[in-house]
Amino acid sequence: MSFAWTSKLALAAGLAILPATAWAQSVNISYLTHWSPETVALLEAAAKDYAKTNPDVSVTVRAVPFGDLLTTLRSQGGGSDGPTIGGIYDLWLPELARDKLVAPAPDAVASEVKASWPAGITSAASVGGTLYGIPNEIDVYALNYNKALFKQAGIAAPPKTWDEFKDAAKKLTNKEAGQQGFGMINSWAAGVVHPFASLLVSNGGELVKDGKPALDSPQATQTFQLYEDLIKSGASVPAMATADANTTGPFLDNFVSGKTGMIIMANWWESALKTGMGSKFADIATAPIPVGPSGDKPHSISYSWMTVVNANAGAAEQKAAWDFLAWLNNPKSGKNGASAMSDILMSMGILPSRLSDIDAHKDKLGSEFLSGYVSVLTDAKPFPVVPGGQEFSESLQQTIEALQYGQVSAKDAQATAQADATAILERAAK
Amino acid sequence: MIQRYRASAGIMLAPAVTLIGIFILLPMLLTVWLSFQDWSTQTPFSSASFIGLDNCREIFGASSVGRDFKVALINTAIYTALSVILILPLSVAFGLMVYQHDVAGGTALRTVLFSTYMVPMIAVALVWSKLYSPSEGPLNQMLGLIGIGPQPFLSSPRSALISIVFLNVWQQVGYFTVLAIAGLTQIPGSLYEAAKLDGANRFEQFRFITLPLMRRTLLFSAVIAIINAVQVFEPVALITQGGPVGSTNVLTYHIRRVGIERAQGGLGSAMAVMLMLSLIVVVCALFALANRKDRE
Numbered sequence: 001m002s003f004a005w006t007s008k009l010a011l012a013a014g015l016a017i018l019p020a021t022a023w024a025q026s027v028n029i030s031y032l033t034h035w036s037p038e039t040v041a042l043l044e045a046a047a048k049d050y051a052k053t054n055p056d057v058s059v060t061v062r063a064v065p066f067g068d069l070l071t072t073l074r075s076q077g078g079g080s081d082g083p084t085i086g087g088i089y090d091l092w093l094p095e096l097a098r099d100k101l102v103a104p105a106p107d108a109v110a111s112e113v114k115a116s117w118p119a120g121i122t123s124a125a126s127v128g129g130t131l132y133g134i135p136n137e138i139d140v141y142a143l144n145y146n147k148a149l150f151k152q153a154g155i156a157a158p159p160k161t162w163d164e165f166k167d168a169a170k171k172l173t174n175k176e177a178g179q180q181g182f183g184m185i186n187s188w189a190a191g192v193v194h195p196f197a198s199l200l201v202s203n204g205g206e207l208v209k210d211g212k213p214a215l216d217s218p219q220a221t222q223t224f225q226l227y228e229d230l231i232k233s234g235a236s237v238p239a240m241a242t243a244d245a246n247t248t249g250p251f252l253d254n255f256v257s258g259k260t261g262m263i264i265m266a267n268w269w270e271s272a273l274k275t276g277m278g279s280k281f282a283d284i285a286t287a288p289i290p291v292g293p294s295g296d297k298p299h300s301i302s303y304s305w306m307t308v309v310n311a312n313a314g315a316a317e318q319k320a321a322w323d324f325l326a327w328l329n330n331p332k333s334g335k336n337g338a339s340a341m342s343d344i345l346m347s348m349g350i351l352p353s354r355l356s357d358i359d360a361h362k363d364k365l366g367s368e369f370l371s372g373y374v375s376v377l378t379d380a381k382p383f384p385v386v387p388g389g390q391e392f393s394e395s396l397q398q399t400i401e402a403l404q405y406g407q408v409s410a411k412d413a414q415a416t417a418q419a420d421a422t423a424i425l426e427r428a429a430k
Numbered sequence: 431m432i433q434r435y436r437a438s439a440g441i442m443l444a445p446a447v448t449l450i451g452i453f454i455l456l457p458m459l460l461t462v463w464l465s466f467q468d469w470s471t472q473t474p475f476s477s478a479s480f481i482g483l484d485n486c487r488e489i490f491g492a493s494s495v496g497r498d499f500k501v502a503l504i505n506t507a508i509y510t511a512l513s514v515i516l517i518l519p520l521s522v523a524f525g526l527m528v529y530q531h532d533v534a535g536g537t538a539l540r541t542v543l544f545s546t547y548m549v550p551m552i553a554v555a556l557v558w559s560k561l562y563s564p565s566e567g568p569l570n571q572m573l574g575l576i577g578i579g580p581q582p583f584l585s586s587p588r589s590a591l592i593s594i595v596f597l598n599v600w601q602q603v604g605y606f607t608v609l610a611i612a613g614l615t616q617i618p619g620s621l622y623e624a625a626k627l628d629g630a631n632r633f634e635q636f637r638f639i640t641l642p643l644m645r646r647t648l649l650f651s652a653v654i655a656i657i658n659a660v661q662v663f664e665p666v667a668l669i670t671q672g673g674p675v676g677s678t679n680v681l682t683y684h685i686r687r688v689g690i691e692r693a694q695g696g697l698g699s700a701m702a703v704m705l706m707l708s709l710i711v712v713v714c715a716l717f718a719l720a721n722r723k724d725r726e
Contacts, residue, residue, distance in 0.1 A: 067667070067671055068667075070691050071686065071690050071691050074471070074472065074690050074691065074693060075690055095693065099470060099472035099473065099693060100472070101472060178565070178580070186673055186674045186675070187670060187671050187672075187673030187674050188671065188673075238585070238586075238674065239564060239582035239585040239586050240564065240565075240585070241585075242584060242585040242670075242673065242674055243671075244559060244668075244669055244670070244671070249559075250563065250564050250565065250585055253563070253565055253566065254565060257565065259565065390691070390692065391692055394687075395494045398494070398498070398675065398676055401673065401674055401675040401676075402675050404674075404675075405586075405587055405674065405675050407587075407675060420493065420494040423493050423494065424494065
């Protein structure tokens with residue numbers, strides 16, 4: 001064999017062997033989220049920490065607007081090249097599990113979750129008794145009000161009942177100044193349905209009972225009527241409350257600029273409010289949802305988020321993804337006994353759901369803004385997680401918005417909402 | 431001889447016809463086939479089950495699925511009609527202005543007009559959503575200067591769709607102006623000189639020379655404007671999410687929600703087929719109208 005041929009063969013063998021050893025060990029996984037760039041940077045920093053002890057695993061973070069998250073998961077999750085990890089809303093889980101887009105958690109992960117999270121949160125991350133995701137956050141709704149506007153209107157304390165709520169909304173309304181008493185959000189399904197559902201459960205009602213819609217109850221009648229009363233009295237102006245794809249828009253603008261007296265919103269808005277209000281954030285306080293005439297005490301709606309793993313990803317990627325998630329949610333990955341995930345969540349004002357994380361963040365959870373949310377958590381009712389839940393939410397959103405804009409009466413809205421919900425849930429259950 | 435000619439023509443056409451068949455006809459036929467099936471987009475085609483016209487009945491029925499589809503169809507029709515009605519006359523008007531060689535700054539105006547078409551929709555959507563902002567938007571501030579109260583623009587079901595139409599017209603009119611200029615260059619100058627000698631004024635020249643001789647250009651512009659308008663998606667997805675009260679929920683956005691977000695592939699395909707049929711009917715009607723005018 002000539003020298004030239006020997007050299008070529010040696011070079012080819014070298015090229016083939018050297019990278020192959022590296023490729024055999026490295027695993028690339030991607031994490032899809034809807035978080036803001038600042039929060040994505042925190043997740044990337046956590047991934048770098050993880051890489052120190054796991055140099056063979058590379059984690060890439062991708063972010064899309066909330067409005068595109070489910071579509072991205074559905075359109076890309078069907079293949080092995082789709083995101084390996086996805087942060088999802090619990091309402092989406094039953095259908096993603098049915099369509100085999102998410103992988104069941106390995107036994108070790110499932111045992112850890114069952115031992116370290118509250119049972120209700122674990123069940124929201126499960127379908128048919130199988131755990132599919134590691135829960136991370138819990139969100140709950142409460143009344144946010146502007147103390148400065150309350151003082152100007154001569155209102156001493158946040159409303160405890162619907163009568164006080166309507167009275168406060170009326171006093172806070174100043175048409176000449178372009179100020180509304182209560183902000184009733186539109187153009188965002190969860191943003192519309194969750195406050196409505198919070199008022200409904202605080203009036204003793206339910207959205208879904210035993211898997212069937214319960215929007216024909218007397219409690220629901222009163223809740224639809226409350227919305228109509230607020231709109232007709234001018235205390236709530238729908239045109240001041242639209243949201244955009246990033247769940248911001250005029251609804252947020254009007255509250256942070258002191259043009260809206262009260263809203264019903266979840267705790268995760270803390271970071272958006274702080275950014276929008278600066279030092280005036282101190283004017284914002286939290287109170288339980290006012291109790292309706294048929295209610296016994298304040299209740300609100302809660303929902304959870306979790307991280308799931310793409311069932312179509314390769315075996316090595318799935319294994320690496322579960323290992324990364326187990327580390328991310330482990331009390332040793334963050335500061336002072338908290339998980340790295342909970343540190344990221346708390347930067348946005350989001351309540352972590354792991355029991356040890358709640359303990360580790362006790363001080364911050366006691367802040368004036370967040371303590372109001374923590375206090376209502378015990379009596380919060382989970383948003384019903386049922387097949388067809390997303391379509392049900394979007395349909396109810398349309399009906400509530402039609403009521404907000406005066407296109408239908410409270411009575412017609414209730415009848416339409418119940419009929420649509422019945423058809424949607426029946427079809428989804430088949 | 432003819433046979434050999436046919437064979438060579440067939441061989442030469444085969445690559446293009448094959449590509450068109452695979453990438454255009456096959457997906458279209460597949461969509462039509464899926465519109466008769468009960469199928470989840472997350473499952474293989476083999477799992478689809480034939481349900482006849484049930485999807486069609488559903489999307490035209492009284493349930494929320496039917497209501498939402500009909501609203502989206504009407505919204506798309508209004509959006510398309512308003513876009514075409516505004517874009518075509520404006521493009522001709524701007525084309526006439528820019529085409530006048532003796533007008534100072536004509537080239538600059540042509541550049542400015544076309545530049546809006548080159549701006550990515552994401553940037554347009556971001557800027558226009560702020561322009562339309564009810565509280566801090568410059569448009570409302572300008573209206574305030576002349577004593578007009580704040581307008582809700584995107585926040586009202588009455589004005590949201592029209593606001594999106596204006597955004598579309600602003601972005602597209604430059605492109606159609608270029609088409610109009612191309613049409614104007616095809617009209618011989620001698621016709622205008624003859625008309626002037628016959629005593630025709632500027633309006634008469636426009637009415638009896640420019641407009642009739644631009645008919646083909648305008649027909650092409652109308653077809654392209656209709657197709658572009660029917661395909662509207664980005665401003666809705668980026669700014670309004672179809673709201674408020676579904677007032678900006680156009681068909682492409684709705685099909686994406688049903689077919690992808692809810693994974694109801696059969697229903698989504700039935701909606702897509704209806705959209706395609708509507709488009710075919712409108713474009714054919716437009717060509718038939720133009721042909722009748724030509725015969726007259």
